[in-house]
Amino acid sequence: MSNSTSTPSAPERERAVRRAQATYSAGPLPWIIKIVVLGALDAFLLLGAFTAFAHGAWWILAGIITLLVLLNAIYLPPNRMLPAKYLFPGLVFLCIFSLGVIAYTFYISFTNYGDGHNSSKPDAVAAIQANNTTRVPGSTAYRSAVATKDGKLQLVVLDPQTKKVLAAPDGGVLADVEGAETTSIGGIKSVPGYEVLSFAQVTARTQEIAGLKVKVDEDPESGFIRTTTGSAAYLYKSTMRYDEAADTFTDAKGVVYHDNGRGAFVADTGQRIEPGWKVGVGLENFRRAFTSPDIRAPFLRVTLWTFAFAFLSVLSTFALGLFLAIMFNEPRMRGQKVYRVLMILPYAFPGFLSALVWAGLFNQEFGFINEVLLNGARIPWLTHPLWAKAAVLLVNLWLGFPYMFLVATGALQSIPDEVLEASTVDGASTWQTFRQIKLPLLMVPLAPLLISSFAFNFNNFVLIYMLTGGGPQFEGTSLNVGATDLLISMVFKVAGFGGGNHDYGLASAFSIIIFVIIGGISYLGFRQTKTLENLN
Numbered sequence: 001m002s003n004s005t006s007t008p009s010a011p012e013r014e015r016a017v018r019r020a021q022a023t024y025s026a027g028p029l030p031w032i033i034k035i036v037v038l039g040a041l042d043a044f045l046l047l048g049a050f051t052a053f054a055h056g057a058w059w060i061l062a063g064i065i066t067l068l069v070l071l072n073a074i075y076l077p078p079n080r081m082l083p084a085k086y087l088f089p090g091l092v093f094l095c096i097f098s099l100g101v102i103a104y105t106f107y108i109s110f111t112n113y114g115d116g117h118n119s120s121k122p123d124a125v126a127a128i129q130a131n132n133t134t135r136v137p138g139s140t141a142y143r144s145a146v147a148t149k150d151g152k153l154q155l156v157v158l159d160p161q162t163k164k165v166l167a168a169p170d171g172g173v174l175a176d177v178e179g180a181e182t183t184s185i186g187g188i189k190s191v192p193g194y195e196v197l198s199f200a201q202v203t204a205r206t207q208e209i210a211g212l213k214v215k216v217d218e219d220p221e222s223g224f225i226r227t228t229t230g231s232a233a234y235l236y237k238s239t240m241r242y243d244e245a246a247d248t249f250t251d252a253k254g255v256v257y258h259d260n261g262r263g264a265f266v267a268d269t270g271q272r273i274e275p276g277w278k279v280g281v282g283l284e285n286f287r288r289a290f291t292s293p294d295i296r297a298p299f300l301r302v303t304l305w306t307f308a309f310a311f312l313s314v315l316s317t318f319a320l321g322l323f324l325a326i327m328f329n330e331p332r333m334r335g336q337k338v339y340r341v342l343m344i345l346p347y348a349f350p351g352f353l354s355a356l357v358w359a360g361l362f363n364q365e366f367g368f369i370n371e372v373l374l375n376g377a378r379i380p381w382l383t384h385p386l387w388a389k390a391a392v393l394l395v396n397l398w399l400g401f402p403y404m405f406l407v408a409t410g411a412l413q414s415i416p417d418e419v420l421e422a423s424t425v426d427g428a429s430t431w432q433t434f435r436q437i438k439l440p441l442l443m444v445p446l447a448p449l450l451i452s453s454f455a456f457n458f459n460n461f462v463l464i465y466m467l468t469g470g471g472p473q474f475e476g477t478s479l480n481v482g483a484t485d486l487l488i489s490m491v492f493k494v495a496g497f498g499g500g501n502h503d504y505g506l507a508s509a510f511s512i513i514i515f516v517i518i519g520g521i522s523y524l525g526f527r528q529t530k531t532l533e534n535l536n
Contacts, residue, residue: 109508115501117276124277129220133236143186144233147194168214202230285509298477306486310457313396321404347402355466358395385483411442451525459488
């Protein structure tokens with residue numbers, strides 16, 4: 001018997017080459033289109049290469065150059081590497097959007113990236129100097145105004161010595177502005193390309209304007225210009241003196257802060273100054289996840305609940321879906337199509353909307369379930385740990401059984417009638433037919449779907465976020481996690497997207513742990529599926 005995946009024969013290869021030659025000999029138009037498209041892609045990649053080179057992003061530069069060489073090597077020759085012409089776009093997107101994201105997550109998990117450690121060391125040094133300033137006694141007042149440009153606040157000042165108008169955004173260096181108009185008393189009336197804020201607008205943004213500071217020049221030691229009123233600005237100088245040779249900071253009291261090698265300047269007393277910078281910390285984030293008492297206890301509780309939720313969700317939805325599929329697959333039942341349409345209605349509505357509706361139904365004080373179905377009971381569905389977990393499982397059953405119903409119905413209809421008739425002739429009961437014939441045959445096509453359903457429920461972020469928000473909150477921990485949080489919602493909170501501190505390094509470490517768990521379960525599950533196929 002021939003193998004459909006075997007190497008193409010010589011005639012087949014010749015026909016493929018002839019088709020390709022016919023395509024490229026169809027006239028100049030295909031060549032023109034190809035050259036134009038390749039030229040546009042090459043120009044885009046070259047722009048990216050120059051940008052990466054300017055920023056010192058050498059890994060990105062190497063990747064862009066490799067992509068540029070492969071792109072032209074594959075698509076310029078007319079009759080060569082035909083399979084590569086089709087595979088190349090998919091491989092590029094796979095590397096960028098899948099493998100690239102995974103690799104970057106691995107990288108972040110070995111760093112201290114998060115609040116207070118967002119940038120490089122030079123940026124942290126500049127920020128420390130800018131954040132610790134005091135007004136220079138007797139400094140000359142600058143006539144000033146606050147403006148916006150490209151959506152950013154800009155401080156505009158009039159140099160009292162040169163009478164030039166200068167402007168810069170927060171943290172920027174003052175630069176000359178041409179064509180500015182001043183008032184008769186020396187105020188700044190208008191600046192070309194800038195929108196000068198009115199007194200009312202300045203008053204409404206007082207706090208934001210008070211934090212606006214610009215550099216006099218490139219050297220932070222020269223000082224900063226700041227304003228609190230918007231109309232007058234003054235010279236401020238940093239109270240933190242940085243010694244580049246010794247790599248230390250010294251404050252106004254003489255306290256010396258050293259680089260502790262972990263992305264922060266720390267004094268001998270243990271006091272540190274913010275911000276720090278991003279550095280590699282090795283396995284520190286993984287060690288914190290498993291050994292820090294403040295993190296380990298909630299992490300283990302969330303992990304156990306995540307496994308329980310995924311397992312119970314798959315078990316309950318599959319059991320109900322299979323039961324309904326068998327019941328509505330009875331040929332003697334009238335109105336099968338109507339019943340099947342009704343069964344898949346929960347699957348037709350967006351999951352996040354259903355979760356919001358169920359959150360209202362479960363309301364302890366005036367929800368439909370307590371008030372009507374339970375005759376005024378006060379069950380704390382969403383505020384008690386056990387009841388909240390029951391509510392999450394119930395809602396997920398409502399959302400998940402239609403999918404299982406659909407796939408089970410399709411699998412049931414694929415079982416040959418002759419097999420079922422033979423079991424009846426042999427005297428098998430209905431239960432024996434289901435247990436020994438139907439279920440084993442169903443598990444062959446359904447086992448991969450059950451594995452994927454387990455993986456989906458393991459990361460079922462939308463349901464938890466919309467229904468309970470992960471609550472009720474755990475006590476005795478600084479982490480913002482609760483009784484119904486899954487690992488994925490815990491990662492979301494640790495990363496700070498739901499409010500609170502951002503700890504991207506620890507969140508990435510949790511993501512890697514989830515990746516390993518799901519990968520391991522999927523591998524074992526598919527191995528078992530292969531065994532099941534061989535047995536059948």
